[in-house]
Amino acid sequence: xxxxxxxxxxxxxxxxxxxxGREFNFERYxxxxxxxxxxxxxxxxxxxxxxxxxxLNYDTWYLFKKIIGNPIFDFGMLIIMIALIFHGLNGIRLxxxxxxxxxxxxxxxxxxxxxxxxxxxxxxxxxxxVIIGLILAxxxxxxxxxxxxxxx
Amino acid sequence: MRExxxxxxxxxxxxxxxxxxxxxxSLFTQLLGPGYTSALEYHEVTARMRSLSYDLIYIxxxxxxxxxxxxxxxxxxxxxxxxxxxxxxxxxxLLIIYLGFMIYGIIPIISSGEGDLITFLYGG
Numbered sequence: 001x002x003x004x005x006x007x008x009x010x011x012x013x014x015x016x017x018x019x020x021g022r023e024f025n026f027e028r029y030x031x032x033x034x035x036x037x038x039x040x041x042x043x044x045x046x047x048x049x050x051x052x053x054x055x056l057n058y059d060t061w062y063l064f065k066k067i068i069g070n071p072i073f074d075f076g077m078l079i080i081m082i083a084l085i086f087h088g089l090n091g092i093r094l095x096x097x098x099x100x101x102x103x104x105x106x107x108x109x110x111x112x113x114x115x116x117x118x119x120x121x122x123x124x125x126x127x128x129x130v131i132i133g134l135i136l137a138x139x140x141x142x143x144x145x146x147x148x149x150x151x152x
Numbered sequence: 153m154r155e156x157x158x159x160x161x162x163x164x165x166x167x168x169x170x171x172x173x174x175x176x177x178s179l180f181t182q183l184l185g186p187g188y189t190s191a192l193e194y195h196e197v198t199a200r201m202r203s204l205s206y207d208l209i210y211i212x213x214x215x216x217x218x219x220x221x222x223x224x225x226x227x228x229x230x231x232x233x234x235x236x237x238x239x240x241x242x243x244x245x246l247l248i249i250y251l252g253f254m255i256y257g258i259i260p261i262i263s264s265g266e267g268d269l270i271t272f273l274y275g276g
Binding site for chain 2: 017035038039042045049052053062065081084088091092095098139140147
């Protein structure tokens, strides 16, 4: 077995395969960030479950609020929110692509040949997702700026 | 279970999460809800705890997020560890953690407030 074949079969690169490998294009960046944000969000979820369980008791809840009530945690929350927005919108984009919503109806290859893949649509979807993401991120940033007292 | 089914579940839960998390987070914006600071006040939290509809939303969210997250984590770990022995170990460990957090997360939801699920299901 060739060296390259062996690397891909047994995934010898491990985590490095995320950033290495062939055809490193825009979608690979999205894939990389989707994975990184996914891992961050899973760990946040576990902490969130433990933290919100303190709501059964008034004193524990205020102790929890006291711990998280500082700008470092707020900033961390902002990062988590942006990661969540990215992960969600990119996930929707992946679903749209995988279910072939961007494919046209199959046609016979008769002259003049037409492309079945509506090639401009994937980019349109990315642009739409970016716009929605920017709107959601703006709302989030506005909320945090209000919390920090930057905006009254 | 076949990998294709797992992927289908992953996508389906992703859409569910997208909808429900939008609702969950709308509470923390002043545009649609009480805002980040007010939503974390104890009386607001307890008011949500007493609402049956919130209980249901939180249960759906908890199940969807944990399942979606752990399938994703499993996929990543499966890519890194390829031997069948290590995959069995990963599967077992993740399942234990998943079930542990599911139980830990569901107890405060079903046992909180006057209009909680236990009261709704069993009366009294």
